[in-house]
Amino acid sequence: MGTAHGLALADLVGENPLVTTRLVKERLGVSRPTAVRLLRQLEERRVLSEGRSGMRGQRRYLARELMAAVTEERAG
Numbered sequence: 001m002g003t004a005h006g007l008a009l010a011d012l013v014g015e016n017p018l019v020t021t022r023l024v025k026e027r028l029g030v031s032r033p034t035a036v037r038l039l040r041q042l043e044e045r046r047v048l049s050e051g052r053s054g055m056r057g058q059r060r061y062l063a064r065e066l067m068a069a070v071t072e073e074r075a076g
Contacts, residue, residue, distance in 0.1 A: 005030065009038050017063040018051070 008028050014021060024035040039061050042048040048061040 004036070005038055009042065013048070013063050019048070019059050019061050019063075022058060038039070 005028060006017060009024065012024065012027050016023065019039070021032060021035045021039060024039060026029070028035065028038075030038070032042055039048060039059075043061065048063055051060040052064040
């Protein structure tokens with residue numbers, strides 16, 4: 001994973017624990033294949049896991065541990 005894209009994606013996931021290929025593509029200014037590659041790399045590292053498909057079958061990726069931490073913080 002390229003450092004610039006990796007850091008930008010980490011920031012994006014921190015802001016949005018639920019991300020899509022489209023969101024990564026638009027926010028990072030990368031092509032769709034690059035967005036897919038970046039997301040899959042984080043999935044392989046178990047930072048993200050693929051969630052339910054969104055509208056029109058768009059893949060969604062979820063940072064489950066981050067989402068759980070945020071949810072627990074709000075509940076507590």
